[in-house]
Amino acid sequence: MLDIKDISKTFHPGTITEKLALSHVSLHLAPGDFVTVIGGNGAGKSTLMNVIAGTYPVDEGTISIKGTDITKWSEPRRAKFIGRVFQDPMMGTAANMMIEENLAIAKRRGKTPTLRWSSSEKDRREYRELLANLKLGLEDRLESKAGLLSGGQRQALTLLMATLAKPKLLLLDEHTAALDPKTAEKVLALTEEVIEKQKLTTLMITHNMRDALRLGNRLIMMYGGKILFDISGEEKKRLQIKDLLEMFEKAAGSELASDSLLLS
């Protein structure tokens, strides 16, 4: 479904703030893969997601979705294939527009906008039903501005928007990190539900090791712009937090050692 071959990304090349954020990363996702992504701050997780979504271009390597090479595509063009939920609840919805208008935009993700009136009565019925599924009481608030919703409600709405037109790939960047624990749990449950129901190929960044272990069929850990390890299937099911920490220390430790060798 997603094929990433040997991509690298350096920010501000040739300046003192030069930063290698992705270094020769390759990753292949089969249809229906639900991959959790962990790694420390600055590991390159968000950058990986942003280059997949096309927020900025890669320096080298290629990215394909379902066999289509999208490396040179702009961010809006890639949206045809990709649904996203950002970490910041403010990013995923237009605050001054009605819930209904936000949904209407999401429903036509990746299509050229026309001069048709944006939602019909039939659309509204559909939105109401989908919102009722969220169990957040939003079904009666189609005409409320999205900006009036709480962070959790906005994330749930963004999740609904990202999956309203079924994406080939769903990207979740710590989408529950800004929420209180109870709301986070709820949004995560909704996430599981929609991924399961639509059989979505998903990349989900999380800082919560337990969620990373519990969810998905595959787990990758990033460090220093590289994928440190990639565990799937039965092996992932048996994985414990302490195993993760051990593996991290081993892998990262040896890398640090080799780094310092290079420097001396």
Next chain:
Amino acid sequence: MDLIISTVSQGLLWALLAIGVYLTFRVLDIADLTVEGSFPLGAATAATLLTSGASPFVAIAAACIAGMLSGVVTGLLTTKLKIPALLAGILTMIALYSVNLRIMGKANLPLLSTDTIFTVLPLGLDKGMTVLVVGLLIVLIVAVLNYWFFGTELGAAIRATGDNPHMIRANGINTDIMIVLGLLLSNGLVAISGALVAQSNGFADVGMGVGTIVIGLASVIIGEVLFGTRSFKNCLISVILGSIVYRAVIAVVLQLGMPPNDLKLFTAILVAIALSMPLIQAKWNNLKRGMR
């Protein structure tokens, strides 16, 4: 009575400018100074065509197209060449000063003996009432068209571009195109406003654009404060009424004896205060909390 009629009529003719400024300042979240050039551009285009015998409808349509083009220029400067929107607008505005002089061939073009949109319609009303009725009609048509357009998928995409570019890009919309389109529509309306004002005043002048951005902002803000911002429809109506109230305020202060030369200073201060309202309010609330 005459004063009231002429105040409301002026408010209506200038309301198209206010809607144009609303589209950039509020919908796209850009302070677009192109209007200072596209307003006289509309006036110059219409006046030149009228004096050469064109029908007022053709003149207004041509003014609108010229205004749209000027909006596209600013849009391309800011999206393709990455010039900050404020500066892009200033560049177009300055360039338009020369363009407008070229169109008219001189700095001032009187429209005394030519037909205008206010003389060709067989309404059977006196001059004052005709301007009122024609102005009302045009504003109604423009408002309804705007309401319709900004409710369509394309219009919603433009609104979302100003509201949250991340969100709309993630949904597959090219924000550059939306910005250019928004500036096109805005300046088209502003140019129609210029064409109408020139016809009602009886002349087009190369300097008539000075301060139009501030007049537009004043109308938008007055309208929003007095008449609300609940929905897009509500905002449209607010802005139109804001333009009329602004004219009324001006008429009152002039009646009270303010020299006309001080009008622009007065308007600028009015807008400065209105724009700083959120900050003043926050400070005031802090102060009150501190005292308690």
